[in-house]
Amino acid sequence: MSKFKIFSIALLASAAVSQAQDLDQARKAIDAEQYEKAKSLLKSIIQTKSNGRASFLLGNIYLTQNIEDSAKIAFDRGLSSEEGKINNIGLGQLELNSGNVAAAKSKFDAVTKDLKKKDVEEYIYIAKAYMNADKPDYKAAIEVLNKAKAANPTNAYIQLALGDAYYGEKNQNEAYAAYRNAYQSDSSLIRAKMQLGVLLKGAKAYGEAIKAYDEVIAINKSYGPVYRELAETYYLWANNKPSTYTENIKKALDSYNEYMKLTDYSLTSRMRHADFLILARDYVALEAEANEMKKLDKVNPRILRYLGYSAYENGNTEAAITALNEFIAKGTKIIPGDYYYLGLALVKKSIGADGKTVDATMLKNGAAEIQKAVTMEPVLANGLNEIGKKYFGQKLYDVSSAIFEAAISSPTSKNYLEDNVYYGLSVFTINRGKDAKTIDLVSLDKADKAMDNVITASPTYQEAYLYKARINSSLEKDDVMAANYDKYLTYAFEKLKKDLEKANVDLSNNNYIQDLYKNTIKDFNYSIYQDELNRLKPKLTEAYNSIAAFYANTDKVKAKEFFGKTLVIDPTNNYALESLKLLK
Template identity: 35%
Template sequence: MKTLILSSFATIITAVAVNAQDLEQVKKTIDAEKFSEARKSLKGMVASAPDKGKNFFYLGQVYLALEKQDSAKIYFDKGKAAKDAGHLNLIGLGQLELLDGNKSAAETNFTNALALSKKKNTEEQIFISQAYLKAATPDASKALTAAKAAVASDPKSALAQIALGDAFVANNNVNDAYVAYRTASELDKSLLRGPMQLAIITRNAQAFPEALKAFNDVLVTNPNYGPAYREKAETNLAWAYAKKSVFEAKIAEALEDYKKYMSLTDVSTDARIKYADFLILSKKWKELETEALSIQKSDKINPKVYKYLGYAYAENGNPEGAIKSLTEYMSKVDAKRVNGKDYLYLGKAKLASSMDDKGVITNQTKFNDAVANLTKAAELNPLLNTEFTEIGIKLYTGKAYLEAAKLFELAVKNTSSKSFSRDSYLLGNSILFYAENKTEAQKAALTAEFARANQAFADAIKASPNTQDAYYNKGQLNRVIGTKESNAQAVLDYEGYVKTVIAKGETETSKPAVKENLFDAYSFIGANYATTDKVKAIENFKKAAEINPADTFVKESLQALSK
């Protein structure tokens, strides 16, 4: 959805009818996504024609496309005083307020802009609709209201139909979005964004071959239309992630398409930054490092370069370089722009510097610092759970069980993940294995950990009731805890294990490891029932004896109970 809306952006901010010939040319430049070139032209235009408010507004929009909000505000503030269409800049300022989460202030700006507009306010409503969609917290409902107002103001405006399509997509109404984009294409056959948006809808339905054909049809109309190559690249990338067997082939095609896109747009720092974003999605870490270093040589002030270097260094085995670069990045940008993945990579880099190749912690302070960053990553983006699982398994393999538990706790924050049951099981195991050889005094300090482990095993069982080892290890945990209450719970856990295993039949019960666990479970259950339920105790000891008739404890227990 985000790609679809962003791909409409260039059309929305460029194709609204204006009289100035130089602005018409800039519009074509922006539509080709040569934002740096457009910025240069617009700067000259606002200097030579300070009474033209639209020039300021479009320049501010270009800065927003380049993620430079401070610069955008400067030109919106200057442009709102212009005699000709200065009110458009109030919409730009409202858009900035929405990006900062100030909805009330934004709506005041929008209301003032509409009050100053002409009766036919199509373009104002279009921009207001787009502002709601690109807000820090998008408001799809208000975006749709504004888009419908734009269409009502001018039913024959292809751009209003594009805005309407974007709003419908944001409201999860793909069918009406399709109609709106198709109508836009019929109203203005030269407007390539209409068929582009239709192709994006096709791609989002995972009809990748059909989407690629649609983008190629756009390129037949205009072989040098760069944005179509970018969307082809996105389509091949989506195909690569959807089907592992074609990953490498489609990634290669995607990168070629994106290089073509860059060759047809401007090879500015801004375009190269976008290419770096694409390399991250393509998992081309060596290429990302090379590209980021190259960008750094030509643009030493762009903070995103530090982010890319941090990611690349982390993936390419240079944790200290990653820590330095990501710390630099976070110090240079607004805290709102630092996302979960940024903290993930910083945490991974710090983690790597705190342990050896076998996953053994060598620096506890660095490890604790890494966990703090990873915790922040989980708070910002619980969907990163697979990353936490991967790190946790490495620690678990290195027998750093308590440390592994901290990572599995982050993984299970995403309760809807496909690996939730497994991650919960590993969390329980981590605490069990850490605690099983501890002294009574040491175990007394693990009350919170034991409660968490019991809950983790319970979560694993609830998510996957046939996972027999979760029952067994939960029983083991409660035996390790060793209180009267935990021993009673262990009996219930072992009974759950027995029931689950027996239900699977002889194929399962005949396995050596399972027989050993069954013997252990029956023996413990029998021993705990010995003073409260003689019949159950004898029943379980007899089952234990069937598995291992030579066991002294079982034989002696049966003899004592039979007297």
């Protein structure tokens, strides 16, 4: 009997050692972002014997994968297990995600109240809960970690967590010191060394960041997360330096593929990969990834998002609308991009097969979805410039005006001024020649304000005054029209004068542009400016004739003066010649 007892104790001890080893392996797999491997190890531990720490780690993985229901089940089960109290930290993070900060703190306090002085792991996980919550609280995390640091100043994991907290706070210096200290304390903690490269990435020192990652790869070429960081760094470099885009995007995609090989091809990992493919604009690969995800989980709604985005970009408008409508109807964590792509697809579908006719209702619905997206995330307006200009070039002015109207609702857009110009031109072109019954006065008034936006930001941009004059002509605001044509002339001549001065032309005897046609200035080749002069000629005559017509009924002398200026530039201008006859 005593031998049996000894044998049983030995078995229990062996099982405990095995569980500890599996827990250690699971922690390493989590750090390497091999989440499916870690989940398998932890589930195996829990099935053998209920284990509070294994349940906690499993729940944390589910939180990382945004599967909150499964996380809560794991934490609740772990509470009643040996060492189960730590699961309150996971439940506390769920409270933080719900906005219940006091309830979260209560759960954290329940974990720390009986801790021994040297027990710091729980403090680290509490700090991570604050950092990983939907609304991170880095100050609270730093406060918790400083308590742990006071108890154990050289603990590498405390330093690593402090580095993450300071990085979240955008305190580069403290983050660097913490990551450096972590790696110096424990050189096996390769994530700390990798994070030194992440700091360089954040500082836009992309080349230096890549060198830092290469050092990590030299130590452990199988460490998956470093390839993800490489991918993200190459992506940022490509976008911040367009001349490197093609080369660096390829490196980014290759690095992310390597990351996938070294981690796993689970649904969660594939979704993260899909998100990166959207950033990298590789929509062919995105569609392939979405179809692979569909094989793994036919009902997961996020797959519909990826199918919708890729279908639109790959030219399948109907499939995009179907997928995105279905996804949005499910109401599962909708993001601005969902409305954006649905709107673009509806706008595209609104254009008839002849490429000319437009379904006004569908266009309106599509524009409303785009506007909703831009309101939620103004940076999306940046991408509308290229799309709007494409439709403008196709003379689909109804469509381009709808796109640019959404774009100019975001004053922070990098194309804000140009988008205002194109919006004004689109609206003016739509209404040009319409009679009082069909003209859209509301849109023309918006177009007028769009030109004001341009003039406010760039007062010497001559074309804005020209466009504003034309718009006000359509609005029958003749005084505003004449004033803006006059400003257009002023800035047009100023620009020509500066151009000629740069060419060292003597302008002392030149009063008007007609002098440019007289080859009286020695050693000056007028043909240099011939293209510009030919381009300006119709605009100048338009401005002179319009101002003259404005004065025709009130000030015949001024009217004759401006018609005379037209004839100096264009002696055969029929409108000016006939008008002068009437004024006599």
